[in-house]
Amino acid sequence: MPLITITSHKGRTAEQKQAIGEAIHASIVTAGVPAGDRFQRFLDLDPESFIYDKFYPDLEIGRSANFIIIEILFSVGRSVKVKRKILELLVCKMKELEFSPEDVFVSFQETAWENWSFAKGELIHI
Structure with a gap:
């Protein structure tokens, strides 16, 4: 069960958020x-609440006000190969x-x- 947190500047429409969410989920x-x-x-x-370096690490173009942070929390066990596949598709989308x-x-x-409870206080993966 991934839990996805998307952080960005204020101002995105509901439609933009839906499209971003769809891209992440498909990936x-x-x-x-x-x-x-x-x-x-x-x-x-x-x-003032979203502070980041525009060029770290050694970006040529730099980040814009469109910058977004996507945190993907999921259960252990996915390989580096799988994570690279997710990244490749996500960046493309x-x-x-x-x-x-x-x-x-x-x-x-x-x-x-064992750190997930989907509902009712139950740990279903133990």
Whole structure:
């Protein structure tokens, strides 16, 4: 069960957020996540609350105000090969939404299966 957090500047429309969410979800489904397993949250921040280096690490073009951070929290066990596949497809889909690759920051985070409770306080993966 991935939990996706998308952080960016305020001002995106509901339609833009839906398209971003669809791009992310399609990318992780290719890695074996069930299509119905979708949990996403958008954090919209004022510029003074969203601080980042425009050129780290050695970007030539630099990040714009369109910069977005995508945090993907899922259970342990996905290989580097799978993560690269997700990244490749995600960057491609974000380009289709007119994002520069320099504006797409992705962080994979993993947690043990026993750390998930989908509902009712039940740990279903133990």
